[in-house]
Amino acid sequence: MFLRERFKKIMNFEKVDYIPLWDFGFLPETLESWYNEGLSRNVSFSKIFGTDKSFEDYIVPIKWDFVPQFEEINTGDTGISEVVFSSEKKIRRFREGIGFDSVQQFLEYPIKNKSDFSKIVKRLNPLSAERYPENWDNYKNSIKNRDYPLGIHCGGFFSWAEGLMGIENLSNALYNDKSLIMEMFDFRLDFTLKLIEKAVKELDIDFAVFFEDMAYSKGSLISPKLFKRFLSKRYRKISDFLHFHKIDLIFMDCDGNVDELVPLWLEAGINGIYPLEVQSGNNPRKFRNKYGKNILLMGGIDRNVLLKNKELIESEVNDKRDLISFGGYIPFLDYRVSPEVPLKKYLYYLELMKGACKVC
Amino acid sequence: MVDLKLISENLISGKAAKVKELVQQALSEGIEPSKILKEGLIAGMDTVGVKFKAGEFYIPEVLIAARAMHSGMEILKPQLIKSGAKSSGRFAVGTVKGDVHDIGKNLVAMMMEGAGFEVLDLGTDVSSDKFVDAVKNKNIEVLGMSSLLTTTMPMMKETIDALAANGLKGKVKTIIGGAPVTQNYADEIGADAYSTDAASAVDKVKALLK
The missing domain is CATH 3.40.50.280 (Cobalamin-binding domain)
Structure with a gap:
């Protein structure tokens, strides 16, 4: 059985030989620390660790960002550059480095009003040729006989607006400048549908992914009331479009506690969630018990357990065995591995996972 | 005379312009700046805190209430300094x-x-x-x-x-x-x-x- 078939069967609650062994990535400082512990450089992690390539490696390569990008200039200080929005406005600062030394900071958010928004719209033409791989036909041929699941990104609304406005301006606009929010979200919906249309129609896509960091450790950033007012219908239009083209595995990538958001997403046609951050109170068992087979789950292994002893790591992995057997769930760490985790411990965790992921 | 509860209520609803207007009115009516702060703005933010802890308010509601508080504070702050009122810390x-x-x-x-x-x-x-x-x-x-x-x-x-x-x-x-x-x-x-x-x-x- 190939990965593609396996993935689809798992998400359809059917029996498989084993569950893909996926990671959620590694922080750069973790890798540096592991290289010092003897990890080979320049060899793929899947080869070294015996893992499968992560599902995020199989997303159709479409550009969602500004085309052209805003200019990035050197400030004169070593390793520090800034992104220029207009002659008066610098929007981001980057500091190069590893770990604490590398920072990307907003200096000012680009959008405060409709006039600002009209300036960026020019750079968000969904039909711009640069958004798709240069040789689209070659790309299409290269994936025709693939053995892995292919996914499509579907963007998001809240996180996108938050990145452009900042949470304070966005919050204010949700109450006091609704027409700006409506205009932005309508634009984003139209942009999304136009952007993904070619890929959805011409490729045999297996799953879709939204990205919305709209929760924090205690719960949703916004109320169900605001969600329903501004987001539900727009997600629904995208999910209807995906369903029409037989893409029924639609995931939401959202950190934080998503308890309150899950029913809203389900109602909007989004039927999968990850990475299920455990420290924020998420637990795959809780969602499985509450929603049965109506929800697909990925992630949900507590990253912090890798900082603890072997017994606790084993207990965390074993705790997921019956959920894995039930189907509709692919476990992996709920965040990128942190640098405090020694390589040996990560390898120990992987061995346990290899055992747990063999289901027959 | 401005009812300071009105300031609180408008702050809780995130109505920045109204809070500013009411604080201005309260000052012109001779109400002590520290009283406006305590019974208008702080009382309002106290309620916001309670509602947030209870899960009744989410981040946007807290942020717009804080924005309303700032609009009132802009007017009140110089008067508080002038009157020698002490901050909480x-x-x-x-x-x-x-x-x-x-x-x-x-x-x-x-x-x-x-x-x-x-x-x-x-x-x-x-x-x-x-x-x-x-x-x-x-x-x-x-x-x-x-x-x-x-x-x-x-x-x-x-x-x-x-x-x-x-x-x-x-x-x-x-x-x-x-x-x-x-x-x-x-x-x-x-x-x-x-x-x-x-x-x-x-x-x-x-x-x-x-």
Whole structure:
């Protein structure tokens, strides 16, 4: 059985030989620390660790960002550059480095009003040729006989607006400048549908992914009331479009506690969630018990357990065995591995996972 | 005569322009600035804190209420200074070095202002040196540190150690918070308090200053 078939069967609650062994990535400082512990450089992690390539490696390569990008200039200080929005406005600062030394900071958010928004719209033409791989036909041929699941990104609304406005301006606009929010979200919906249309129609896509960091450790950033007012219908239009083209595995990538958001997403046609951050109170068992087979789950292994002893790591992995057997769930760490985790411990965790992921 | 409850109610609903107008009206009617602060703005933010803790308010509702409070404070602050009214205390807050998450930190700053504290917001990606400088030079009574990442949490310890190395540990109280932070971690690094959310931070800081 190939990965593609396996993935689809798992998400359809059917029996498989084993569950893909996926990671959620590694922080750069973790890798540096592991290289010092003897990890080979320049060899793929899947080869070294015996893992499968992560599902995020199989997303159709479409550009969602500004085309052209805003200019990035050197400030004169070593390793520090800034992104220029207009002659008066610098929007981001980057500091190069590893770990604490590398920072990307907003200096000012680009959008405060409709006039600002009209300036960026020019750079968000969904039909711009640069958004798709240069040789689209070659790309299409290269994936025709693939053995892995292919996914499509579907963007998001809240996180996108938050990145452009900042949470304070966005919050204010949700109450006091609704027409700006409506205009932005309508634009984003139209942009999304136009952007993904070619890929959805011409490729045999297996799953879709939204990205919305709209929760924090205690719960949703916004109320169900605001969600329903501004987001539900727009997600629904995208999910209807995906369903029409037989893409029924639609995931939401959202950190934080998503308890309150899950029913809203389900109602909007989004039927999968990850990475299920455990420290924020998420637990795959809780969602499985509450929603049965109506929800697909990925992630949900507590990253912090890798900082603890072997017994606790084993207990965390074993705790997921019956959920894995039930189907509709692919476990992996709920965040990128942190640098405090020694390589040996990560390898120990992987061995346990290899055992747990063999289901027959 | 302006009913100060009206200021609170408009603040709770996030009506910044109305709050500004009512504060102005209250001042022109000769109501004591400290009374307007306490019974109008602080009372309103207290309710916002209660509603937030109860899950009735979400982040946008808190942020627009804080914006309304600021619009009232803009007018009130010069009058408070003139009248010699004392603040609840001097509080500085920042997100530690390597971390640029600021929602939690901003909420804490707003809630503290709403509780009548003078707040120095040091921003994000704040080094231990910058925290120490602020405590030394700005007469800070309580220092708040926020971190959303397990990788940046050690910067909290580094800052507390730096405060001690500069002879400031006994002069300033420290409070920490952020998604991965726990009471155990606060105990482990010698922080004076830990808060699970912005509204509770106000209560914790008040307790530290008692």
